[in-house]
Amino acid sequence: MENNAAHSLEGLLLKSGWKVLKKQERDPNQSGSNFSVGYIVEKNGEKCFLKAFDFGGFLSIAIPKPGEDEIDPVDVINDMSNAYIYERDLSKHCQDKHVTKVSFVKDSGQEYVPGHSVPLVPYLIFDLAEGDVRKALSLFDDLDYAWRFKSLHDIAVGIKQLHSIEVSHQDVKPSNILVFQSESKLGDLGRSICRNLEGPYSNRAFTGDRTYAPPEIWYRFYVSDWRERVFATDCYMLGSLVVFYFAGVSMSALLRKHIPDEFSWEYWQGEYKELVPYLENAFEKALVEIVEDIEMEEYRAEIKELIQYLCNPLPERRGHPRAIQRKGNSYGMDRFITIFDVLKRKAENNITRY
Amino acid sequence: MANLLENKERRVVPNWRSFNKTVQLGELNSFRSKERFIHNTFSINEYILGFNNNPTIIHAADLLSAAISNAEMQYSEVEEAAKLILYNSEKATKSQIALANRVLEKEQKSNIESNFNNIFELNSSILLDPIPLYDNIRTLKNRIRFYPNNSILYVELSRNYSILGDQDSAIKAMKIALHLAPTNRFVLRCATRLFVHYHSQNNDLLDYVHYYLRNNSMTAIDPWLASAEISIATIRGRNSRYIKKGIELINSGNIHPSSYTELASGIGTVELLNGSLKKGRQFFEKSLISPNDNSLAQIEWASSKDNRLEISQEAYDVNFNYEAIAVDAYHNENFNKAIINAAKWFTDQPYSKRPIVFASNLASTILKDQKTSIQFINAGLVSHPYDPVLINNLAYALALDNRPRDAAEELEKVRYQSAISETTKICLKATRGLILFRTGREQKGRDLYLEAIRESKKINNTTLNWIAILNYAREEINCNSEYINEAMAVVNSIPASPSNLEVKILKEEVLQLYKKFQHGKKHAKSTQDEK
Numbered sequence: 026m027e028n029n030a031a032h033s034l035e036g037l038l039l040k041s042g043w044k045v046l047k048k049q050e051r052d053p054n055q056s057g058s059n060f061s062v063g064y065i066v067e068k069n070g071e072k073c074f075l076k077a078f079d080f081g082g083f084l085s086i087a088i089p090k091p092g093e094d095e096i097d098p099v100d101v102i103n104d105m106s107n108a109y110i111y112e113r114d115l116s117k118h119c120q121d122k123h124v125t126k127v128s129f130v131k132d133s134g135q136e137y138v139p140g141h142s143v144p145l146v147p148y149l150i151f152d153l154a155e156g157d158v159r160k161a162l163s164l165f166d167d168l169d170y171a172w173r174f175k176s177l178h179d180i181a182v183g184i185k186q187l188h189s190i191e192v193s194h195q196d197v198k199p200s201n202i203l204v205f206q207s208e209s210k211l212g213d214l215g216r217s218i219c220r221n222l223e224g225p226y227s228n229r230a231f232t233g234d235r236t237y238a239p240p241e242i243w244y245r246f247y248v249s250d251w252r253e254r255v256f257a258t259d260c261y262m263l264g265s266l267v268v269f270y271f272a273g274v275s276m277s278a279l280l281r282k283h284i285p286d287e288f289s290w291e292y293w294q295g296e297y298k299e300l301v302p303y304l305e306n307a308f309e310k311a312l313v314e315i316v317e318d319i320e321m322e323e324y325r326a327e328i329k330e331l332i333q334y335l336c337n338p339l340p341e342r343r344g345h346p347r348a349i350q351r352k353g354n355s356y357g358m359d360r361f362i363t364i365f366d367v368l369k370r371k372a373e374n375n376i377t378r379y
Numbered sequence: 380m381a382n383l384l385e386n387k388e389r390r391v392v393p394n395w396r397s398f399n400k401t402v403q404l405g406e407l408n409s410f411r412s413k414e415r416f417i418h419n420t421f422s423i424n425e426y427i428l429g430f431n432n433n434p435t436i437i438h439a440a441d442l443l444s445a446a447i448s449n450a451e452m453q454y455s456e457v458e459e460a461a462k463l464i465l466y467n468s469e470k471a472t473k474s475q476i477a478l479a480n481r482v483l484e485k486e487q488k489s490n491i492e493s494n495f496n497n498i499f500e501l502n503s504s505i506l507l508d509p510i511p512l513y514d515n516i517r518t519l520k521n522r523i524r525f526y527p528n529n530s531i532l533y534v535e536l537s538r539n540y541s542i543l544g545d546q547d548s549a550i551k552a553m554k555i556a557l558h559l560a561p562t563n564r565f566v567l568r569c570a571t572r573l574f575v576h577y578h579s580q581n582n583d584l585l586d587y588v589h590y591y592l593r594n595n596s597m598t599a600i601d602p603w604l605a606s607a608e609i610s611i612a613t614i615r616g617r618n619s620r621y622i623k624k625g626i627e628l629i630n631s632g633n634i635h636p637s638s639y640t641e642l643a644s645g646i647g648t649v650e651l652l653n654g655s656l657k658k659g660r661q662f663f664e665k666s667l668i669s670p671n672d673n674s675l676a677q678i679e680w681a682s683s684k685d686n687r688l689e690i691s692q693e694a695y696d697v698n699f700n701y702e703a704i705a706v707d708a709y710h711n712e713n714f715n716k717a718i719i720n721a722a723k724w725f726t727d728q729p730y731s732k733r734p735i736v737f738a739s740n741l742a743s744t745i746l747k748d749q750k751t752s753i754q755f756i757n758a759g760l761v762s763h764p765y766d767p768v769l770i771n772n773l774a775y776a777l778a779l780d781n782r783p784r785d786a787a788e789e790l791e792k793v794r795y796q797s798a799i800s801e802t803t804k805i806c807l808k809a810t811r812g813l814i815l816f817r818t819g820r821e822q823k824g825r826d827l828y829l830e831a832i833r834e835s836k837k838i839n840n841t842t843l844n845w846i847a848i849l850n851y852a853r854e855e856i857n858c859n860s861e862y863i864n865e866a867m868a869v870v871n872s873i874p875a876s877p878s879n880l881e882v883k884i885l886k887e888e889v890l891q892l893y894k895k896f897q898h899g900k901k902h903a904k905s906t907q908d909e910k
Contacts, residue, residue, distance in 0.1 A: 159435075159441060162437050163433070163435040163437040163438065199437075200441075235421050235449060236421075236423070236426070236444060236448045236449060243448075268474075269441075271472075272473075272474035273437055273440045273471070273474065274444050274472070274474045274475055274478055275444035275448060277444070277448045278443065278444035278447040278448050278478055279474060279477075281447050281448055282478060282481055285399075285402045287405065287407065287408050288402075288407070293409055294409040294411045295409035295411060299409075299562075299563070299564070299597070301560070301563075302529075302530045302531055302559070302563045303407070303531070303565075305526075305528055305529050305530070305531070306529050306531040308526075309522065309525070309526040309529045312525070312526060313522070314473060314474050314477060315474060317473050318473050318474050333526070
C-alpha cells in the first residue's frame with residue numbers, strides 16, 4: 026500500500042503552509058505507525074512532525090460490516106476520518122483542560138493528492154521530538170538515574186492530568202514516550218479513550234498495544250467499571266515503563282517468561298481469578314529478576330516497591346497501598362509522582378556529590 | 380516384628396508435590412474441555428521494523444518483549460534480536476539476556492521423574508538428605524520477605540517443614556497460604572493433604588480445611604476440589620454434598636477425563652465402601668479413561684476389595700505412578716521392582732510414612748535385607764522422628780541384623796504417652812521379645828512373644844497373630860530351645876497357603892529353618908552314633 030496518497034506527500038507545500046521535507050522510515054518512534062505515515066515538515070523556520078492518516082493501513086485491518094461479504098471502502102474512509110477527528114478533538118480537549126505532559130496536535134488539515142483512488146489525506150502536526158525513550162536509552166548506556174526518574178515523573182504527571190479529565194491513555198509504552206530537550210511527554214493520543222468524547226474505540230475494553238497491556242487484558246478479564254478498568258490499565262503500563270527503564274524489557278514479557286505454558290494466555294481456558302496465585306508467583310520471580318538489573322543498590326527497594334504497586338497482576342490490588350485503603354481512586358498517581366520526584370532529587374544530589 | 384502396611388480404607392486424598400512438579404503433571408490445568416476463547420494473534424511488525432531500523436540492544440529487547448508476550452517467535456528478526464543481545468551481553472541487562480535465552484531455548488528443562496533404577500543405587504542420602512531442605516527453607520523465607528503475598532511460597536515452605544517433621548511450622552505456613560488464596564486449587568489440595576497427614580483426635584485440622592473446601596464456590600464446578608472435599612467428608616464420616624454435583628460434572632461432557640479421574644475414583648470408593656460394587660466399578664472405569672498416579676493407586680487398593688477391579692498397572696503410562704506399581708509388583712512377587720518403586724514413591728512424597736512402612740517391611744521380612752530396611756526407616760524418621768511404627772520397624776531390622784543393643788536403644792525413643800495403636804503396641808512387644816532372644820534372655824523374650832501372640836488373637840487380627848507366631852518360632856529354632864516342637868505345632872496350624880504374602884513367605888522361611896534344624900539334629904545324632 027506504499028502508493029497511497031499518504032505516502033506521496035514528500036516535497037508538497039500543504040494548503041496550511043507547511044512544507045513537507047522528508048518522509049520518515051516507518052519507525053515506531055512515530056506513534057501509530059501502522060495506520061499513518063510520518064514526515065518532517067517546516068513552516069516559518071520551525072520543524073515539526075506530520076502524521077498522515079494512511080487509507081491503506083486502515084484498509085489492511087478492516088473487516089466487512091455485519092451481514093456484508095465485502096469491505097466497503099466508504100466504511101474504511103469513514104473509520105479513517107473518525108480516527109483523525111477523534112485524535113484532533115481529544116488533543117484539543119486535553120489542551121483546553123491544561124494538560125501539559127502530552128504531545129499535542131499543533132495543526133491539522135486535509136490534503137487532496139490527485140492520482141490516487143483515495144486522494145484525501147487527513148493529517149496532524151506535532152512538535153518534533155528528539156526521539157522516543159528507546160533512542161535516549163540506547164544512546165546513553167549509563168543514562169543517569171536522575172534523568173530516568175525525571176522522565177518517569179513527567180509521564181506519571183501526564184497520566185494524572187489525563188485521568189483528572191477522565192481520559193485514559195491506554196498505550197503507554199516506550200515508543201510513545203517522546204523525549205524533548207528538557208522533558209518527556211506522552212505521545213499518541215490516538216488510542217486514548219475519553220469518557221466525555223465518543224471515539225472509534227470507545228466501546229472497546231482495551232485499545233492500546235497488547236505487548237505492554239496488563240495481564241488481565243491478555244486473559245480477557247475486564248473489570249466492569251470504566252474508571253477502574255482503564256485507570257488500572259494505565260497504572261500497569263506506567264509500572265511496565267519503569268521496568269523498561271531499568272531492565273530494558275516489558276513487564277508482560279518477564280511475566281510470561283515465568284508463567285508455566287499451561288497457564289499462559291495462549292492456552293488458559295479458565296477464569297482469571299483461578300490463576301491469580303500463579304501469576305503472583307510469576308510476578309514475584311519477575312521482580313527478583315528486575316531488582317538484579319538495578320545497578321545502583323540504593324534505589325532497589327524503592328523501584329521494586331513502585332513496580333510491585335503499579336504492576337500487581339490483580340487489578341484490585343494495583344495502586345499505592347494507601348490509596349487502596351482509602352475509598353476513592355485506588356489508581357491515583359499523586360503518591361507515585363511524589364516518589365518519582367523524591368527519587369529524582371536523591372539521584373540529582375548523588376550526581377552533585379560525586 | 381515389623382509393623383505391616385495396613386490395608387486401611389484408602390481415600391483419594393490429593394498427593395502433594397512441589398508447585399513445579401504439580402504444574403508439569405497438569406493437575407492445575409483448566410478443567411474445561413471445551414475451548415472458551417480463541418487466541419487472537421497480534422502483529423509485531425511495528426517492533427520488527429523498529430529493530431530493523433535501529434538494531435540496538437534496547438530495540439532488540441523491545442522486539443523480544445513483543446514476540447514473547449504475543450507468542451510470535453517465528454520471525455527471523457526475533458532470533459537475530461536475541462543473538463544481538465547475547466553477542467553484546469556485557470552491555471545487556473540480565474532480564475534482556477534471560478529473554479534472549481528463552482527465545483533461543485537455552486533454558487534447561489528439568490526431568491521430573493526420579494532417576495534411580497536399581498536397589499544398589501539406594502542410600503539414605505539419596506532417599507532423603509535434609510540439608511537441602513534447610514537451604515530451601517532459608518531461600519523460601521527470603522523470598523517471602525521480598526514478596527509476602529505469594530501463597531505458593533507458603534505452600535512450598537509448609538511442604539519443606541512437613542518433610543522435616545516440623546508439624547507446627549508446616550501447619551502455620553499452610554494456614555497463611557489458605558488465608559492468601561482461600562479458593563485456589565493448588566493451595567486447597569495441598570492443605571487437604573497436609574491436614575489429613577497431621578489430623579488427630581487432639582486437633583481440628585480436618586474441620587478447618589473442610590470449612591474452606593465446603594464454602595468455596597469453585598468446589599461445585601472444579602472436579603479437583605470436589606474430589607478433595609469428598610475425601611475429607613468421608614474421612615470425617617460425613618455425607619458429602621459434592622458427590623451428586625461430582626456425578627453431574629463427570630457426566631456433563633464439559634470436563635476433560637484427566638481432570639475428573641480423582642473425582643470418579645473418589646466417588647467409586649464411596650460406592651464401594653457402601654457396598655454398591657457395580658456402581659463403584661462404573662466410576663472406577665471412568666477414572667481409568669485418563670488416570671493419574673492417585674487414581675491408579677486407588678484402584679490397586681480397591682481391587683483388594685473387589686477383584687473385578689484388578690488391572691495391569693503396566694498398561695498405563697502415568698508419571699509418578701510409583702505407589703500403584705510398588706503394590707502391584709509386591710502382589711506379583713516382583714520384590715526388587717516393588718522396593719525400587721517404593722523408593723521412588725518416597726522421594727516423590729517424602730512427608731509420607733506409607734512408602735517407608737511398605738519398603739522397610741518388605742526389605743526386612745521378605746528380602747531379608749536389613750541394611751536397606753534401615754536406610755528406608757532412617758529416611759522416614761526425618762519427617763516422623765518419634766513415630767512408634769517406624770521406630771519399631773527400625774528396632775526389628777537392627778535386631779534381625781544381629782545388632783540387638785542398637786535395637787534396644789532405638790526402642791527407648793518410643794514415647795508411650797502419645798497415642799499408639801493396639802497393633803503397634805503388639806508389634807513393639809514382639810520386637811522387645813526378639814531383642815531379648817537375640818541378647819540371650821530367651822525366657823523373657825518368650826514371655827513377651829507369647830503375650831503378643833495372645834493379644835493379637837484377642838483383637839482378632841489373624842495376620843498379625845500368624846506373623847507373631849512365625850517370628851517367635853524362628854527365634855525358638857535359632858536358639859535351639861526346648862520349645863521348638865510346641866512352637867512348630869502352632870506354626871503348622873497356619874493354613875498351607877495363606878492369602879497374606881508376608882505370612883506365606885515367613886512360613887516358608889520358618890519351615891525351611893526347621894527342616895535345616897532337624898537335618899542338623901539328625902546329622903549330629905548319626906555322628907554321635909557313629910562315634
